[in-house]
Amino acid sequence: MGNRRPTTRHPPGERAHALRTLFRHAGDGRRLLVGGYALILVDAVAQSLTPAVFRVVLDRIQQDPRQFLHDGWQGPVMAAAAISATFLVAAYLAHTWCRRGATRWANNLRRALYEHVQRLSMDFFHRSRVGDVAAAINQDIERLEVTVWQGLTVWWALAVLVISVGLIAWVDAWMALMALALLAVAAGWTLLVLPRLRRRSRDIRDELGRTSGTLAEMLSVNTLLKAFNAEEDALRQVRGGTDRVRAGSEALARLQHRYADPLGFHLSFVAPFLLLFVGAWRSASGTLSIGDVVAVWGFWLRGSSSLTVVMTSLPEVLAGLAAGERAAKLFQERPAVSDLPKAPALAVARGGITFEQVSFAYPGRQSHLVLDGFDLTIAPGRSVALVGPSGAGKSTVTQLLLRLFDPAEGRVTIDGQNLREVTQASVRAAVGVVFQESVLVSGSLARNLRLAQPTATDQDIEAALEAANAWGFVRTWEDGIHTELGERGVLLSGGQRQRLAIARVMLKDPPIVVLDEATSALDAGSERLVLDALDRLLSGRTSLVIAHRIATIRHCDQIVVMERGRVADAGTHASLLQSSTTYRSYCREQSVA
Ligand SMILES: Nc1ncnc2c1ncn2[C@@H]1O[C@H](COP(=O)(O)OP(=O)(O)OP(=O)(O)O)[C@@H](O)[C@H]1O
Numbered sequence: 264m265g266n267r268r269p270t271t272r273h274p275p276g277e278r279a280h281a282l283r284t285l286f287r288h289a290g291d292g293r294r295l296l297v298g299g300y301a302l303i304l305v306d307a308v309a310q311s312l313t314p315a316v317f318r319v320v321l322d323r324i325q326q327d328p329r330q331f332l333h334d335g336w337q338g339p340v341m342a343a344a345a346i347s348a349t350f351l352v353a354a355y356l357a358h359t360w361c362r363r364g365a366t367r368w369a370n371n372l373r374r375a376l377y378e379h380v381q382r383l384s385m386d387f388f389h390r391s392r393v394g395d396v397a398a399a400i401n402q403d404i405e406r407l408e409v410t411v412w413q414g415l416t417v418w419w420a421l422a423v424l425v426i427s428v429g430l431i432a433w434v435d436a437w438m439a440l441m442a443l444a445l446l447a448v449a450a451g452w453t454l455l456v457l458p459r460l461r462r463r464s465r466d467i468r469d470e471l472g473r474t475s476g477t478l479a480e481m482l483s484v485n486t487l488l489k490a491f492n493a494e495e496d497a498l499r500q501v502r503g504g505t506d507r508v509r510a511g512s513e514a515l516a517r518l519q520h521r522y523a524d525p526l527g528f529h530l531s532f533v534a535p536f537l538l539l540f541v542g543a544w545r546s547a548s549g550t551l552s553i554g555d556v557v558a559v560w561g562f563w564l565r566g567s568s569s570l571t572v573v574m575t576s577l578p579e580v581l582a583g584l585a586a587g588e589r590a591a592k593l594f595q596e597r598p599a600v601s602d603l604p605k606a607p608a609l610a611v612a613r614g615g616i617t618f619e620q621v622s623f624a625y626p627g628r629q630s631h632l633v634l635d636g637f638d639l640t641i642a643p644g645r646s647v648a649l650v651g652p653s654g655a656g657k658s659t660v661t662q663l664l665l666r667l668f669d670p671a672e673g674r675v676t677i678d679g680q681n682l683r684e685v686t687q688a689s690v691r692a693a694v695g696v697v698f699q700e701s702v703l704v705s706g707s708l709a710r711n712l713r714l715a716q717p718t719a720t721d722q723d724i725e726a727a728l729e730a731a732n733a734w735g736f737v738r739t740w741e742d743g744i745h746t747e748l749g750e751r752g753v754l755l756s757g758g759q760r761q762r763l764a765i766a767r768v769m770l771k772d773p774p775i776v777v778l779d780e781a782t783s784a785l786d787a788g789s790e791r792l793v794l795d796a797l798d799r800l801l802s803g804r805t806s807l808v809i810a811h812r813i814a815t816i817r818h819c820d821q822i823v824v825m826e827r828g829r830v831a832d833a834g835t836h837a838s839l840l841q842s843s844t845t846y847r848s849y850c851r852e853q854s855v856a
Pocket residue numbers: 389625626628633651652653654655656657658659660
């Protein structure tokens with residue numbers, strides 16, 4: 264799978280940095296996790312000590328059986344009771360804390376990651392797929408959450424292993440050396456296979472993310488797929504992704520067996536037999552007691568069985584780490600547009616706009632200048648229209664006005680203030696936009712409109728709908744403004760959606776309005792109603808209108824003809840008919856005199 268698809272590769276330093284980034288967002292889960300991971304060490308000590316009790320019992324029986332029967336048993340019984348009680352309490356608390364801590368961490372992380380993604384600039388959204396980002400925020404963090412509390416068992420097992428080897432050394436240094444040599448074989452084998460296991464896990468997470476992206480995309484273009492009978496093609500794409508995930512998982516399982524089976528054989532057969540025979544030989548030669556040999560064997564079994572736990576959990580833990588790295592990678596994304604420290608809010612007095620010698624290229628396509636020394640002045644309260652061939656840069660002008668991007672050269676100002684020097688939020692508060700396709704979110708109509716003005720009353724909303732020529736149809740709905748629109752507003756006609764979008768901007772009541780192809784997709788029936796609503800919206804506000812339809816723009820105070828990112832001509836409808844051949848040909852195409 265990894266050979267066919269692009270995969271992420273992270274140097275070890277970057278991986279540690281990624282995990283630190285994630286841990287910084289643990290919030291109130293951090294204390295519980297640290298507490299859980301610390302307490303499980305107590306549990307590890309208690310469990311590792313069990314063979315030490317065997318040792319004492321066996322040695323006492325061997326030395327003086329009658330003394331053992333009299334009162335020699337009391338010490339070991341009390342020790343066993345204390346060890347068991349400690350184990351019970353510590354294990355219960357550690358697991359509970361860790362589970363709660365992991366859940367809180369995941370919740371905090373999900374929130375923080377969503378907030379972070381929200382703050383990223385448009386270039387990020389242009390180059391990322393929604394489903395992939397959603398998978399990182401949901402599935403990857405869920406995977407990480409499971410790993411965090413599963414990781415407790417791995418941590419416990421490693422602690423048991425270290426303590427067990429320490430206890431063997433306490434009984435006999437030579438036996439401990441031998442145990443270490445046997446462990447070194449296991450560790451060497453693990454280190455050999457680990458990078459491949461890790462790579463496979465990461466490839467699977469990447470492929471899962473990509474498949475989520477494809478799935479989300481296919482679901483969102485369902486109408487298109489149906490219209491072109493292209494469902495089979497979409498199915499093939501999704502199936503391709505899920506097949507690759509399945510193939511990757513099977514390959515991982517095979518690799519895991521190839522790793523775990525020899526290791527299990529080494530730990531459960533080769534090592535204990537070697538230790539038993541060498542221990543027996545040292546006991547027969549009088550160096551160790553029977554109790555010593557049984558204790559060493561017990562310590563080893565305890566330690567090696569904990570290693571088996573590590574082995575079995577390893578793929579899960581690696582999958583969790585890969586998921587964590589993907590989430591952390593999102594945290595490392597930086598917005599291309601950011602507010603200067605202590606930047607003031609834009610103070611809009613009259614809403615005059617200027618573009619002064621603005622040059623701009625989209626991130627990732629630096630060689631292609633979309634705006635090239637572009638100049639534009641819109642006096643307060645005036646309307647300016649942009650026309651020009653497709654790709655001339657008209658929509659890009661609106662993106663810079665909203666400060667979704669900053670220009671490479673030149674400046675954009677509102678009432679004389681450079682947009683670079685004021686906060687993005689204040690710029691967007693001053694500008695209302697109606698796009699070609701009005702985006703409506705699931706929820707009620709009122710919720711959709713309150714996105715523009717959260718404190719609006721029902722009466723405010725009704726007034727905005729009235730002004731946007733939308734109240735006529737909303738009034739007939741049984742639940743009025745509280746009607747659920749359905750995700751993406753699929754229950755509405757194009758003209759109705761457009762009028763709701765206009766109502767939303769009416770409610771926002773901004774001093775500046777941008778219309779970006781707001782009338783392009785209208786049917787003749789609703790065109791008059793929408794144009795009428797737009798007239799009302801633009802009246803008294805500074806406005807920038809992009810439209811292919813001459814009928815929409817002919818009454819603007821000024822019309823600017825754009826070509827290849829520059830102003831080719833400017834004037835009124837009447838003057839351009841005289842001076843601009845491009846404009847004249849547009850009018851001719853649309854039979855406008
Ligand atoms: N996100 C983007 N990343 C890279 N290039 C882009 C991006 N958006 C637009 N472009 C490019 O910038 C140029 C200008 O695009 P823009 O959308 O501003 O033109 P337009 O005049 O509004 O066109 P249309 O009338 O077709 O909407 C085009 O060449 C386009 O391919």
